[in-house]
Amino acid sequence: MTHLQGMLSSFLGDRLIAGEAGRAPYAQSEGHHVGALPALVAQPVSIDEVCRVVQAAAAEGVAVIGYGAGTSLEGNAAAVTLDTLVVDFSRMNDIVEIAPEDLIAVVQPGVSREQLNEQLRTTGLFFPVDPGANATIGGMIATRASGTTTVRYGNMRDNLLALKVVTASGALIQTGTRARKSAAGYDLTHLFAGSEGTLGLIVEATLRLHGQPEQIVSASWDFESVEGAVDTVIQTIQSGVAVARMELLDTRAMIACNRQSHLGLPECPTLFLEFHGSAAGIAEQLDIVRMLGDTNGGGTLKTATATEERNALWKARHHLLWASRAMVPGAQAWITDICVPISRLAEAISRAETMIEASGLFAPILGHVGDGNFHVFFILQPDDAPSWSKAAAINEAMIDHALSVGGTCTGEHGIGLGKQDALRREIGAPAVDIMRNLKQALDPQGILNPGKIFI
Amino acid sequence: MTHLQGMLSSFLGDRLIAGEAGRAPYAQSEGHHVGALPALVAQPVSIDEVCRVVQAAAAEGVAVIGYGAGTSLEGNAAAVTLDTLVVDFSRMNDIVEIAPEDLIAVVQPGVSREQLNEQLRTTGLFFPVDPGANATIGGMIATRASGTTTVRYGNMRDNLLALKVVTASGALIQTGTRARKSAAGYDLTHLFAGSEGTLGLIVEATLRLHGQPEQIVSASWDFESVEGAVDTVIQTIQSGVAVARMELLDTRAMIACNRQSHLGLPECPTLFLEFHGSAAGIAEQLDIVRMLGDTNGGGTLKTATATEERNALWKARHHLLWASRAMVPGAQAWITDICVPISRLAEAISRAETMIEASGLFAPILGHVGDGNFHVFFILQPDDAPSWSKAAAINEAMIDHALSVGGTCTGEHGIGLGKQDALRREIGAPAVDIMRNLKQALDPQGILNPGKIFI
Numbered sequence: 001m002t003h004l005q006g007m008l009s010s011f012l013g014d015r016l017i018a019g020e021a022g023r024a025p026y027a028q029s030e031g032h033h034v035g036a037l038p039a040l041v042a043q044p045v046s047i048d049e050v051c052r053v054v055q056a057a058a059a060e061g062v063a064v065i066g067y068g069a070g071t072s073l074e075g076n077a078a079a080v081t082l083d084t085l086v087v088d089f090s091r092m093n094d095i096v097e098i099a100p101e102d103l104i105a106v107v108q109p110g111v112s113r114e115q116l117n118e119q120l121r122t123t124g125l126f127f128p129v130d131p132g133a134n135a136t137i138g139g140m141i142a143t144r145a146s147g148t149t150t151v152r153y154g155n156m157r158d159n160l161l162a163l164k165v166v167t168a169s170g171a172l173i174q175t176g177t178r179a180r181k182s183a184a185g186y187d188l189t190h191l192f193a194g195s196e197g198t199l200g201l202i203v204e205a206t207l208r209l210h211g212q213p214e215q216i217v218s219a220s221w222d223f224e225s226v227e228g229a230v231d232t233v234i235q236t237i238q239s240g241v242a243v244a245r246m247e248l249l250d251t252r253a254m255i256a257c258n259r260q261s262h263l264g265l266p267e268c269p270t271l272f273l274e275f276h277g278s279a280a281g282i283a284e285q286l287d288i289v290r291m292l293g294d295t296n297g298g299g300t301l302k303t304a305t306a307t308e309e310r311n312a313l314w315k316a317r318h319h320l321l322w323a324s325r326a327m328v329p330g331a332q333a334w335i336t337d338i339c340v341p342i343s344r345l346a347e348a349i350s351r352a353e354t355m356i357e358a359s360g361l362f363a364p365i366l367g368h369v370g371d372g373n374f375h376v377f378f379i380l381q382p383d384d385a386p387s388w389s390k391a392a393a394i395n396e397a398m399i400d401h402a403l404s405v406g407g408t409c410t411g412e413h414g415i416g417l418g419k420q421d422a423l424r425r426e427i428g429a430p431a432v433d434i435m436r437n438l439k440q441a442l443d444p445q446g447i448l449n450p451g452k453i454f455i
Numbered sequence: 456m457t458h459l460q461g462m463l464s465s466f467l468g469d470r471l472i473a474g475e476a477g478r479a480p481y482a483q484s485e486g487h488h489v490g491a492l493p494a495l496v497a498q499p500v501s502i503d504e505v506c507r508v509v510q511a512a513a514a515e516g517v518a519v520i521g522y523g524a525g526t527s528l529e530g531n532a533a534a535v536t537l538d539t540l541v542v543d544f545s546r547m548n549d550i551v552e553i554a555p556e557d558l559i560a561v562v563q564p565g566v567s568r569e570q571l572n573e574q575l576r577t578t579g580l581f582f583p584v585d586p587g588a589n590a591t592i593g594g595m596i597a598t599r600a601s602g603t604t605t606v607r608y609g610n611m612r613d614n615l616l617a618l619k620v621v622t623a624s625g626a627l628i629q630t631g632t633r634a635r636k637s638a639a640g641y642d643l644t645h646l647f648a649g650s651e652g653t654l655g656l657i658v659e660a661t662l663r664l665h666g667q668p669e670q671i672v673s674a675s676w677d678f679e680s681v682e683g684a685v686d687t688v689i690q691t692i693q694s695g696v697a698v699a700r701m702e703l704l705d706t707r708a709m710i711a712c713n714r715q716s717h718l719g720l721p722e723c724p725t726l727f728l729e730f731h732g733s734a735a736g737i738a739e740q741l742d743i744v745r746m747l748g749d750t751n752g753g754g755t756l757k758t759a760t761a762t763e764e765r766n767a768l769w770k771a772r773h774h775l776l777w778a779s780r781a782m783v784p785g786a787q788a789w790i791t792d793i794c795v796p797i798s799r800l801a802e803a804i805s806r807a808e809t810m811i812e813a814s815g816l817f818a819p820i821l822g823h824v825g826d827g828n829f830h831v832f833f834i835l836q837p838d839d840a841p842s843w844s845k846a847a848a849i850n851e852a853m854i855d856h857a858l859s860v861g862g863t864c865t866g867e868h869g870i871g872l873g874k875q876d877a878l879r880r881e882i883g884a885p886a887v888d889i890m891r892n893l894k895q896a897l898d899p900q901g902i903l904n905p906g907k908i909f910i
Contacts, residue, residue, distance in 0.1 A: 181605060182863035342635070408638075434622070
């Protein structure tokens with residue numbers, strides 16, 4: 001490690017961090033998993049530097065983990081051994097190119113989604129994927145993230161055209177082109193997307209952009225029951241209405257939201273919606289959705305068109321994690337993530353609710369319900385071991401139920417450290433073996449983010 | 456091979472074809488590549504039989520090629536050696552399940568897209584991917600096919616949730632679930648999609664369905680120039696209007712269409728369009744598109760709402776290959792396939808036109824222009840070697856230009872035998888090496904569709 005340190009500092013200078021205080025933040029993320037303290041942190045500023053960093057690490061057989069904004073939730077970027085080199089992409093945050101005529105942006109991995117949309121504002125275009133957190137694009141690709149707008153615009157996979165990747169040997173490859181589709185060989189782009197840094201380091205991405213909608217209408221909508229809210233969403237999806245956002249917040253989530261963000265909304269199961277389109281198109285969508293909700297115990301569909309009012313709603317939604325934590329001073333959060341076929345969503349949420357109720361835990365439910373995806377935010381005191389055990393049991397039961405109805409153990413957070421056993425249950429040992437063979441083929445030394453997805 | 460024949464016939468009976476007349480059709484496809492005569496053709500009826508067939512072939516080290524409808528165009532399913540076993544999926548053509556409540560269908564690989572849509576007709580749902588030919592779903596996944604509706608509904612990748620795959624050792628794996636999205640480990644589903652049978656045999660697929668649109672309006676629209684037609688399409692894409700189909704036919708294509716299908720349309724560059732949505736939504740789309748076309752030399756936008764009239768238009772479009780062949784008695788077709796960023800599409804088509812004009816060849820142009828994807832149909836006499844050389848030179852020049860503007864050598868036909876050198880030029884030798892490593896990892900004996908994509 002001393003040798004590696006010398007070699008890296010020769011070209012990184014003070015962008016190689018070796019002091020403990022400087023390294024400590026990289027052992028943490030917004031999730032509940034805590035990583036080992038990495039031995040070194042490199043902050044490259046160019047693709048060439050990333051290649052040299054990985055080549056040096058490969059020569060020494062040192063583990064390499066890419067790091068974005070630290071917003072992952074399953075320990076996806078946590079070090080598992082002390083002799084780990086973290087590659088922090090925070091200084092590679094340039095927007096390389098915006099090509100409005102092709103609806104494309106080319107970005108470095110450290111660009112955050114908010115930064116990208118800020119830059120796009122005057123172009124008439126936007127990048128839709130919104131996981132809530134202000135994650136980096138590199139991190140979002142690495143975990144195949146999705147979020148509030150996926151129901152209409154797709155997830156990171158759907159909005160990704162091409163990557164530049166530094167391989168385990170420190171070579172640079174390009175996957176894909178700027179064409180909107182391609183049948184040219186194996187789909188390397190989408191193999192690296194979601195591989196959590198275990199197959200290569202993403203150093204540049206070509207993204208699909210979308211036209212800013214002519215009009216945007218947001219809405220909050222209170223329901224008598226979670227079931228009524230979910231059934232409204234399911235029926236909307238089945239009717240083919242392309243609502244841009246369909247988020248469920250349960251009563252506990254609304255209490256936390258009101259307290260933190262002063263929304264003054266009814267404290268009952270609530271849908272946060274957003275409609276994109278022409279004025280006439282949105283009116284049509286609203287008519288259909290309102291009709292469906294009315295038969296499912298929907299209250300007042302409260303629409304907002306003014307930008308500030310809309311932003312207030314979504315800001316409250318995005319702050320729900322902190323709002324939930326603030327309900328229990330000193331508490332941490334453990335956030336689950338399952339995704340089921342939409343026809344089984346009401347059942348899945350109802351089962352989670354029943355278990356939470358019985359456990360006595362404080363655990364708001366939030367769902368990207370249009371995708372069949374939802375989260376439980378377990379709010380737990382760090383030293384309350386029995387409560388962590390209860391949360392773990394509920395998490396496992398949620399996963400088992402999701403798998404039993406044809407769903408997945410993770411809709412958007414990835415496997416990381418937290419869901420390796422669940423992955424095996426989901427796809428079976430032979431398919432995990434296929435993944436292991438692929439890893440072995442691309443990273444024979446096993447230096448890229450070791451210990452993740454499978455062991 | 457005799458040993459393999461005995462072993463396979465023991466459970467396949469007369470579904471193992473060994474006679475030359477029975478094997479001969481499998482050396483042909485709709486493309487211009489001719490394969491070797493395979494030694495044996497198996498027609499399994501179940502996943503279990505496919506596993507046993509592949510296990511037997513693996514034990515003997517015999518090459519295995521999956522075969523659908525034979526509509527591929529780059530020799531993707533052509534045998535390269537005489538000791539090849541073809542697995543013909545024509546008897547595995549059951550629709551296993553339609554789950555309207557989840558907008559999902561589960562199908563065997565031999566199901567054709569027309570068969571699937573016929574079954575879906577009464578459900579209110581449809582499967583959108585339409586490559587023109589009545590290909591099988593298995594073949595469409597294997598080549599990552601797309602087609603006329605991709606501009607709105609995406610390609611096979613976008614409409615695929617999960618696969619069952621028989622691996623090179625004859626084991627069965629499941630990739631993916633019925634959930635609409637997932638972040639569970641490597642994206643095996645989309646690694647197998649487009650791998651042209653070189654990594655595994657697809658034996659079942661879970662597909663995304665879409666709601667049948669409330670209303671459908673088709674249209675043909677004559678233009679003064681190809682440029683005017685293409686610019687109209689580019690501006691439509693850039694304006695964010697989600698037209699369901701946007702196809703370009705050049706003057707030669709329209710002459711062939713009129714002669715074969717008696718459309719009676721003007722013989723000039725023409726757009727075939729289709730609009731899906733509510734009556735009001737379609738009216739809005741038509742207004743915008745008409746306004747764009749009017750400034751680009753568009754003639755009469757002739758709409759059709761009656762089912763028969765719409766079907767006549769698209770049937771003519773789908774029969775263009777045969778219509779073009781019929782223009783030159785005894786001729787064969789060589790169909791190219793490049794895809795460029797949409798801003799470079801007018802330039803790419805114009806260059807192709809100039810080269811065709813200079814060559815003296817009869818070669819209609821057809822484009823899925825909303826994707827930046829187009830084809831030249833070279834209509835050639837089988838023994839006219841100089842014309843085949845001219846076509847080859849134009850094909851290469853089209854590919855070089857596509858690559859120079861950030862496009863791909865194939866939008867939807869795949870690499871097969873025909874584009875291996877182009878793939879190397881497109882993604883570079885290091886990325887091809889990555890593909891080769893993946894192949895080696897999943898098929899160490901190299902028995903699955905050898906000689907395809909790369910050597």
